[in-house]
Amino acid sequence: MKIALAQIAPRLGDLKYNLKLHQNIAAKAKKENVDLLIFPELSLTGYTLKDLTQDAAINPQKDSAFKKLRTLSQGMSLVFGFVEEAEDGLIYNSSAFLSQGQTLHIHRKVFLPTYGMFEEGKFFAQGKNFRTFSTPFGKAGMMICYDFLHYSASYLLFAGGSGLNIITSAAPGRGVADDQSFATSSMWELMGKTISRFSSAFVFYCNRVGLEDGKVFAGGSFIYNPAGNLFALASYVDEDYLVADIDLEEIKTFRKKWPYKRDDKPEIILEALKRIVKNYED
């Protein structure tokens, strides 16, 4: 299976420009016989939208850009990020998985960072679910940026049977004491390594680059294989396009050797969680 991560710098609030950017990269990917092309979080709109959020929102059922992207997914699969306006008027930070002209899944970001430099909770409604879904490449699950820093989210994809964890991200870098990259890049890599290894699943992390309002998006998109090994790493900070041939059989191979999946006990976890939540103390 051929996978590509498009580490782009979308233009803030410029849907027209960004759609063109998606179309150009998708055309290139198609020529290279890429099976799955992944764009970063909010790739269609840019990240720091603030009060522009509502203007940038699109309804997947009705919007023409969305329709164009669906058409684009003929002959391949495509993941991209957008501001979703739901039928009830709520606005979500969402990622869509399109394949062969169909929308296979839309994930609405659950964990909205609202602390320090982040204020997503001010502008977005919170998603309510982590679902796995069937793709031409097996079961997959999606997370958006801060979702991935909550390992409970990865557990739900694991319990739901995902072998392909797709993370779209718009993570600004912080900390410049380290070598070659922002200190926060190694945080994402640590999670990528850990989750891939202990979920015995592929982890595809597609981060963006470029600057918005002085924030520098850190890039460093990566692929970890089910053995927890770094399979491919995009450049830090700069635009990049990462293509890799992966062997989906590795999921099964690794699960035979390390039976974490076989020995998982979601029913025990569920009951334990219920007890914990019931006994919450103020």
Place this chain on the structure above:
Amino acid sequence: MKINAPFVEKILTKFIKEELSKFQYKKGILGISGGLDSAVTSFLAVKALGANNVIGFVLPYGKLSRSCEKDAQDVINTLKIRSRRIDISPMLDAYYKHNPSSDRRIKGNKMARERMSILYDHSEREHALILGTSNKTELLLGYGTIHGDMACAINPLGDLYKTQLRQLAEYIGVPEHIRKKVPTAGLWDGQTDEDELGLSYEEIDQILFLLVDKRMPREKVIDSGFAKEKVNKIIRFIKGSEFKRKLPLIPKISERTVGHDFLFPYDWDR
């Protein structure tokens, strides 16, 4: 406090280049004092925009600090950038002739605002954006003149402490005699920042780093080996200068108000 200088250089040049191009500017303009901050900013600007697109302004007050002027000229010559020298003493002296003051600080602030006024004038004439030169230490202490040297379009060094700037300066090749200079705001002859602040930059930066970057409580900073008076003094500086880091307050009376809930990105439509 250690920084990865090549990485920081890369980020800051990227920032200068991208931010100017978003606003459809090719040129940057800045005041060059002969000190470290404006030297580092000049070097970064040349790297980001090319020597032809950086204009350095030397804005001395008469013969005050001749040696600084020489250092400023060194930066200009080393980088081969366009420059302009404007003596601000005629404007200042004309003003003070009618509004005399013997307060060195008041006069220093006025000088900083005169320089600001010249830079903004030329910013428009040259279609060049003003590159600020305030570092993180100064911004946190409020050691700068509001609407004076703190005024600019973008401020590339605003997240680097003075001591981190020295690391960057060495890497990007700022001449040694500028790097090793005793920092001065140049408000009067013989003035040094450290005398005026009553602390060395090493101490200030370490304390700021713990308080700000590491969010360490005051008591813990003191316990980690810094004198109580010094820590308290720095906290006093930080609190006392918050107004310099904000837009002026607006009383909220309508449904949507600038500075409260009219929330658009800086890079709006860029």
